[in-house]
Amino acid sequence: xxxxxxxxxxxxxxxxxxxxxxxxxxxxxxxxxxxxxxxxxxxxxxxxxxxxxxxxxxxxxxxxxxxxxxxxxxxxxxxxxxxxxxxxxxxxxxxxxxxxxxx
Amino acid sequence: xxxxxxxxxxxxxxxxxxxxxxxxxxxxxxxxxxxxxxxxxxxxxxxxxxxxxxxxxxxxxxxxxxxxxxxxxxxxxxxxxxxxxxxxxxxxxxxxxxxxxxxxxxxxxxxxxxxxxxxxxxxxxxxxxxxxxxxxxxxxxxxxxxxxxxxxxxxxxxxxxxxxxxxxxxxxxxxxxxxxxxxxxxxxxxxxxxxxxxxxxxxxxxxxxxxxxxxxxxxxxxxxxxxxxxxxxxxxxxxxxxxxxxxxxxxxxxxxxxxxxxxxxxxxxxxxxxxxxxxxxxxxxxxxxxxxxxxxxxxxxxxxxxxxxxxxxxxxxxxxxxxxxxxxxxxxxxxxxxxxxxxxxxxxxxxxxxxxxxxxxxxxxxxxxxxxxxxxxxxxxxxxxxxxxxxxxxxxx
Numbered sequence: 139x140x141x142x143x144x145x146x147x148x149x150x151x152x153x154x155x156x157x158x159x160x161x162x163x164x165x166x167x168x169x170x171x172x173x174x175x176x177x178x179x180x181x182x183x184x185x186x187x188x189x190x191x192x193x194x195x196x197x198x199x200x201x202x203x204x205x206x207x208x209x210x211x212x213x214x215x216x217x218x219x220x221x222x223x224x225x226x227x228x229x230x231x232x233x234x235x236x237x238x239x240x241x
Numbered sequence: 242x243x244x245x246x247x248x249x250x251x252x253x254x255x256x257x258x259x260x261x262x263x264x265x266x267x268x269x270x271x272x273x274x275x276x277x278x279x280x281x282x283x284x285x286x287x288x289x290x291x292x293x294x295x296x297x298x299x300x301x302x303x304x305x306x307x308x309x310x311x312x313x314x315x316x317x318x319x320x321x322x323x324x325x326x327x328x329x330x331x332x333x334x335x336x337x338x339x340x341x342x343x344x345x346x347x348x349x350x351x352x353x354x355x356x357x358x359x360x361x362x363x364x365x366x367x368x369x370x371x372x373x374x375x376x377x378x379x380x381x382x383x384x385x386x387x388x389x390x391x392x393x394x395x396x397x398x399x400x401x402x403x404x405x406x407x408x409x410x411x412x413x414x415x416x417x418x419x420x421x422x423x424x425x426x427x428x429x430x431x432x433x434x435x436x437x438x439x440x441x442x443x444x445x446x447x448x449x450x451x452x453x454x455x456x457x458x459x460x461x462x463x464x465x466x467x468x469x470x471x472x473x474x475x476x477x478x479x480x481x482x483x484x485x486x487x488x489x490x491x492x493x494x495x496x497x498x499x500x501x502x503x504x505x506x507x508x509x510x511x512x513x514x515x516x517x518x519x520x521x522x523x524x525x526x527x528x529x530x531x532x533x534x535x536x537x538x539x540x541x542x543x544x545x546x547x548x549x550x551x552x553x554x555x556x557x558x559x560x561x562x563x564x565x566x567x568x569x570x571x572x573x574x575x576x577x578x579x580x581x582x583x584x585x586x587x588x589x590x591x592x593x594x595x596x597x598x599x600x601x602x603x604x605x606x607x608x609x610x611x612x613x614x615x616x617x618x619x620x621x622x623x624x625x626x627x628x629x630x631x632x633x634x635x636x637x638x
Contacts, residue, residue, distance in 0.1 A: 156414065157412060158374060158414030160374065162348075166319070166320030169260055171260065175375045175377065175414070178260065178275075228485055230485075230488070231487075
């Protein structure tokens with residue numbers, strides 16, 4: 139299945155775009171877009187960078203580590219921003235997460 | 242089944258302004274974002290509010306597989322991002338899988354807008370393999386008695402439930418498109434629950450828009466003001482409760498609104514439609530406006546040329562065509578005077594203010610008429626078909 143909905147983003151979440159949402163570079167308009175039924179979002183550069191790291195394997199903590207290293211910025215501040223951004227996308231139905239199967 | 246046109250929800254910001262930042266919302270048009278492909282007008286259902294024109298295209302006039310493929314390639318080239326395969330019933334075309342595959346290969350986001358009654362699990366699986374991004378299934382109610390009566394198709398509701406289940410089993414995202422009117426609005430809470438039970442990603446609570454077939458059936462379909470108020474309350478409560486779990490889009494019948502809808506995001510501004518016979522239209526109902534000539538993909542012109550230069554697209558772009566009260570209205574670039582097809586149908590001139598607007602001199606009369614119809618006794622439908630419509634039998638069959 140496409141993954142659970144109604145998720146609460148935390149450091150251990152492993153977020154991924156749901157199947158109905160496609161992140162793509164639009165060659166004609168020269169912008170990144172997220173395509174979903176009847177909707178088009180234009181994520182900013184930071185959001186695109188975060189979303190490209192959301193592959194369902196990395197967790198939010200890993201993503202914050204990578205960005206903190208790349209931008210030489212405090213990990214905690216980055217983590218807070220990333221969680222807010224991803225939670226907003228999740229609430230709008232543009233993000234899901236991978237969970238371990240419970241036996 | 243194209244019950245409603247692709248609807249950019251009113252609360253989101255203007256997509257054209259979002260994607261082409263150098264443009265203001267007042268720009269007359271941009272690079273088209275999404276295209277509704279009505280690949281056939283054939284449909285086994287006979288819904289009395291069908292969004293197709295009253296004069297349907299016969300199958301002999303439909304574009305061929307190769308013609309549709311050429312169209313899809315051209316759309317991707319000019320920057321279109323999304324295509325909606327609609328109809329009629331798009332699955333009535335034998336080449337649908339081939340067309341979806343072609344669109345996916347060209348990089349287009351593909352959506353199937355279907356009544357679902359002709360689909361098999363095998364065919365749905367082939368569509369998924371062809372790269373289909375999303376499935377939207379129309380529902381006429383919550384139980385087969387009412388739902389099958391509205392659709393004029395026995396066994397339809399049960400089949401829809403089955404196909405919705407397959408859709409999720411195949412890991413395809415699902416939208417439930419619930420077309421609402423006076424005779425089924427009381428089922429809304431159960432429709433929301435049904436959407437959850439079907440594991441849908443999205444629900445469209447789409448009140449009927451009164452053009453074409455629906456206008457002919459207005460007296461049987463128009464909700465009361467009280468019904469609509471209750472509907473709004475239910476939607477607002479459900480949106481809050483189901484945040485992140487089920488997206489709910491809400492389309493009200495604009496007769497009861499004070500401001501008209503920004504129809505199609507503005508005439509020829511970001512969307513267009515291609516009819517079964519290949520006419521390039523500013524919206525699915527545009528052919529109802531007499532006196533406008535529409536270009537075809539079978540002409541010598543490219544789709545880009547038609548979008549940019551054709552007389553029909555340019556006629557109602559921007560604000561230059563407006564008359565009073567639109568011309569000097571502070572909202573003229575917000576809603577562009579509402580819907581041209583509705584203005585034409587109800588006033589005889591597409592350049593008039595859409596009577597859905599409270600500033601239209603006809604608003605009061607039309608609102609009162611709709612209100613009276615909503616309180617009336619008429620519940621018999623005129624079913625949609627190629628013969629110009631068939632009245633429902635007295636005993637409701």
